[in-house]
Amino acid sequence: xxxxxxxxxxxxxxxxxxxxxxxxxxxxxxxxxxxxxxxxxxxxxxxxxxxxxxxxxxxxxxxxxxxxxxxxxxxxxxxxxxxxxxxxxxxxxxxxxxxxxxxxxxxxxxxxxxxxxxxxxxxxxxxxxxxxxxxxxxxxxxxxxxxxxxxxxxxxxxxxxxxxxxxxxxxxxxxxxxxxxxxxxxxxxxxxxxxxxxxxxxxxxxxxxxxxxxxxxxxxxxxxxxxxxxxxxxxxxxxxxxxxxxxxxxxxxxxxxxxxxxxxxxxxxxxxxxxxxxxxxxxxxxxxxxxxxxxxxxxxxxxxxxxxxxxxxxxxxxxxxxxxxxxxxxxxxxxxxxxxxxxxxxxxxxxxxxxxxxxxxxxxxxxxxxxxxxxxxxxxxxxxxxxxxxxxxxxxxxxxxxx
Numbered sequence: 001x002x003x004x005x006x007x008x009x010x011x012x013x014x015x016x017x018x019x020x021x022x023x024x025x026x027x028x029x030x031x032x033x034x035x036x037x038x039x040x041x042x043x044x045x046x047x048x049x050x051x052x053x054x055x056x057x058x059x060x061x062x063x064x065x066x067x068x069x070x071x072x073x074x075x076x077x078x079x080x081x082x083x084x085x086x087x088x089x090x091x092x093x094x095x096x097x098x099x100x101x102x103x104x105x106x107x108x109x110x111x112x113x114x115x116x117x118x119x120x121x122x123x124x125x126x127x128x129x130x131x132x133x134x135x136x137x138x139x140x141x142x143x144x145x146x147x148x149x150x151x152x153x154x155x156x157x158x159x160x161x162x163x164x165x166x167x168x169x170x171x172x173x174x175x176x177x178x179x180x181x182x183x184x185x186x187x188x189x190x191x192x193x194x195x196x197x198x199x200x201x202x203x204x205x206x207x208x209x210x211x212x213x214x215x216x217x218x219x220x221x222x223x224x225x226x227x228x229x230x231x232x233x234x235x236x237x238x239x240x241x242x243x244x245x246x247x248x249x250x251x252x253x254x255x256x257x258x259x260x261x262x263x264x265x266x267x268x269x270x271x272x273x274x275x276x277x278x279x280x281x282x283x284x285x286x287x288x289x290x291x292x293x294x295x296x297x298x299x300x301x302x303x304x305x306x307x308x309x310x311x312x313x314x315x316x317x318x319x320x321x322x323x324x325x326x327x328x329x330x331x332x333x334x335x336x337x338x339x340x341x342x343x344x345x346x347x348x349x350x351x352x353x354x355x356x357x358x359x360x361x362x363x364x365x366x367x368x369x370x371x372x373x374x375x376x377x378x379x380x381x382x383x384x385x386x387x388x389x390x391x392x393x394x395x396x397x398x399x400x401x402x403x
Contacts, residue, residue: 027349029337031356032077032373033387034380037062039081040069041384043375045096045152046307046362048105052131055365055373055387056082056105058093062384067091067112070105070129073387075367082133087112089137090125095152095208096362097129098161102187105129106138106161108149113140118176123147123168126161126185138189143168145193146181151208151258153185154217158237161185162194162217164205169196179203179224182217182235194239199224201243202231207258207308209235210267212287218244218267220255229253229274232267232285244289249274251293252281257308257363259285260317264342268294268317270305279303279324282317282340294344299324301348302336307363309340310372316341318349318372320360325351334358334379337372337390350390354379357386364390 035041041062047055054072063069063084073079091112097105112122123141147168153161169181179197202221209217225231225246232245247253252271259267275281275296282295303324309317325336334352357376364374372390380386
């Protein structure tokens, strides 16, 4: 009886442990790969899990020619460099890839290509690459049709790809630099400039677009708008643009991240600066443009989120801040991974320390195994950035039978 009672007690404690683990999940971060330069360096882009189960991404430097690379990695961390850029075919791929319905990947390079917009710097490209690493340059920007696409593409319901360029277009905001554009491009490379920003309606869109259920695209600009702190905009597939919100600094400012279309019908995003402490914010905005600041970072819980949010299968949002956090091993902090609810309750899940990566610049992805995957710009074993996995739920084993 004593042994049975003890087993029952152990079982009860074990079940309590399991319930506690699920209610308050542990976070375990694993560095899957540290870039060494020859295989790529300094990833700034989010990963995409492809239909083959592997994760694909880009680095802005490194590779065989130090112009950046495209790579794939297994969820366990076995990395293969698929392609090294050479400059004429693109340079500095800041953005991630999108796997299209044809099975290939499409992306952009911020510089390189066949046309120079300023001395020694190409205007950027749009490219297609197969899963085995065969790359085709679809378009080299020339300035008038846009320049320097720092953001990735979205494949829309019409089968075409839509994106932004941070510079170029019909209107100049500074010498040599246009205010940026929104464009459409077919899978064969036929490009149409849909809108050229003019600063009053936004300028320097460094983030990509999201297509909402209404068929329109929603995005952000880094600066411009009424107060020159950046904007949120809506644009139709034919190019009619509406400014939904102009940031004013107190509600956020300098938006380098795109939006997430959430299950509640609203959009969620981050600002790199502004807010109550000028370390950036998390916000919610309705399709009509009503904005709510959900959280202002204070440095200790993160600072300066450079990319947007992931809505995970649990309904919460996950993101990263490039700076801040608990570690003092990096100037300004090494950055964090955080969770935030739709009502604004934020939990810091991990503070980077340099050895495990530093300054995560990109949005996270939730893979089919339920874990979160991301990249850091620097840090790791060689200081050139990492790929990491964050396990947010650790389930206890089933309680043993007492019979």
